């Protein structure tokens with residue numbers, strides 16, 4: 672079975688399970704664990720997922736701007752870019768699974784799969800859910816370039832910027848630690864680096880007439 676089908680199957684099973692629990696057919700089989708360990712795991716995974724996502728976007732921009740080409744072969748940058756995408760998604764998975772098992776927020780699968788359903792900070796959590804789906808689509812689309820064509824692939828790949836913005840706002844509005852000086856610094860520096868590289872990328876289009884995503888990049 673392909674990766675896409677596996678993901679579809681897992682989402683379907685989670686949805687069916689959550690609907691059955693909500694209809695009262697059986698008790699929620701996901702054990703809820705009280706205490707700080709699960710909550711801390713959920714938050715730590717959220718922060719590391721954000722860091723991996725930022726590095727992923729940064730490496731994507733390294734590839735398209737070519738700023739690393741002098742030191743690192745472009746193929747290696749592309750490999751790191753793809754790998755970071757999977758790492759970020761895996762960490763988002765840990766973030767969500769830990770939230771599902773945490774007793775303080777009492778999430779079930781519907782809350783984490785359907786934007787707006789969570790009663791805990793609904794708007795901010797919805798942004799996280801959108802970011803998760805966006806990150807999933809971008810990750811899967813790495814393998815779709817030949818099938819869907821460069822133009823459609825590029826449009827899909829640009830979703831990564833929306834994912835990044837959604838993740839920043841989600842972290843700031845949903846996170847317990849958003850007011851923490853260290854986390855604010857992380858969000859601000861991540862945004863500054865990404866904006867700086869986007870400016871370089873756009874500048875290259877005007878100065879050198881370079882295409883937005885050079886086809887030899889991937």
Ligand code: HEM
Pocket residue numbers: 714715717718719720721724763766767770776778782783791796799800801802803806838841842843845846847848849854
């Ligand atoms: C790309 C996807 C995501 C990223 C990068 C991400 C990242 C983060 C970050 C950085 C925080 C702040 C942690 C803190 O301040 O302690 C956070 C908090 C949170 N996230 Fe996500 N998240 C994502 C997806 C999701 C999804 C799908 C859900 C669905 C339930 C979710 C639910 C939450 C909740 C409830 C919090 C609040 C935890 C707290 O109070 O600290 N996130 N997330």
